[in-house]
Amino acid sequence: MTNNSLKAVRIILVETAGPLNVGSVARVMKNMGLNQLILVNPRCDRFSDEARRMAVHGLDVLEQSQLVGSLPEALRGCQQAIATTSRSRTLLTPLESPKEALPWLLTPNLTSALIFGPEDRGLNNEELNYAQRFVGIPANPDYPSLNLAQAVAVCAYELYQAAQSVREPLPTIELASLDILEGYYQHLEASLLKIGYLYPHTVTARMEKIRRLYNRANLTPEEVALLRGILGQMDWMWQHLSQQESHKSQPS
Incomplete structure (x- = not known):
C-alpha cells in the first residue's frame, strides 16, 4: 500500500x-x-x-x-x-x-x-x-x-x-474531481449573480465561503451532476421569465 x-x-x-x-x-x-x-x-x-x-x-x-x-x-x-x-x-x-x-x-x-x-x-x-x-x-x-x-x-x-502505517484499505466512494467541482462553482457563481443573490463587489468573499461549505460535503460526481441540473433549471426559468417580461414591455 x-x-x-x-x-x-x-x-x-x-x-x-x-x-x-x-x-x-x-x-x-x-x-x-x-x-x-x-x-x-x-x-x-x-x-x-x-x-x-x-x-x-x-x-x-x-x-x-x-x-x-x-x-x-x-x-x-x-x-x-x-x-x-x-x-x-x-x-x-x-x-x-x-x-x-x-x-x-x-x-x-x-x-x-x-x-x-x-x-x-x-x-x-x-x-x-x-x-x-x-x-x-x-x-x-x-x-x-x-x-x-x-x-x-x-x-x-x-x-x-x-x-508506513499498516492499515486495511477502507471502502471508499468515488468523489468528484476538483475540475468537475470547479466547473460547478463557476456555473453556480454565474447563476447567483444572475438572480441577484451575489453582487460583483462581494462575489469573491461569498464564493470562498460557499466553496468551503461544499468542500466539507465530499460530493460524488452524481451529486455534482444533480446540483448542476438544478442550476440548469434555474437558468431556464430565469430566461423564460425574462422573455415574458420582455414581451410584456413591448408596445402592442
Whole structure:
C-alpha cells in the first residue's frame, strides 16, 4: 500500500523561480517515494544544470515532471488537495500541521495533490481556493519562513511516515474531481449573480465561503451532476421569465 498511496500524490509547485529549488524538490521526492512533480508556470528552466545537479538520484523525477499553464490544469483528475500557507486566514477552515493533515492525502483509490506557492509570495487567496485543507509548518516565530525545498522536504517526510502505517484499505466512494467541482462553482457563481443573490463587489468573499461549505460535503460526481441540473433549471426559468417580461414591455 505504501508505494501505491504515495504514487497517487502530486506535488505541485506554482511559479517556482529557483532551479536549485526544483532540483532539490525532485531529490527529496525520490527520497520519500513520491514521483509526480507538476510545475505551474515555472519561472526557471527545470532542466538547467543547476536543477540537474541538485536532483542527484532524483533526476528521473525531474525528467518526468509535467509543465502546465494553470493550477486548475495541474489539479485535473484530483479529488483531494491541500495547500501550504503561512498566512493567517479569516476563513472557517483551520490551518493544520503537516502531521495532522497530510495522511488524508493517502486515502485509498483517490488522487491527491499538495500545493506549494512561489518563493517570494506563497499562494494567494485565489490559488488557496482550489484546496480543501490548509497546512502550515510550525517553526520558530522569530524566523518562521522556510525555503521552498525545505518546506517540501518536511511535508514529504510526513507523507512517507504516514504511508508506513499498516492499515486495511477502507471502502471508499468515488468523489468528484476538483475540475468537475470547479466547473460547478463557476456555473453556480454565474447563476447567483444572475438572480441577484451575489453582487460583483462581494462575489469573491461569498464564493470562498460557499466553496468551503461544499468542500466539507465530499460530493460524488452524481451529486455534482444533480446540483448542476438544478442550476440548469434555474437558468431556464430565469430566461423564460425574462422573455415574458420582455414581451410584456413591448408596445402592442
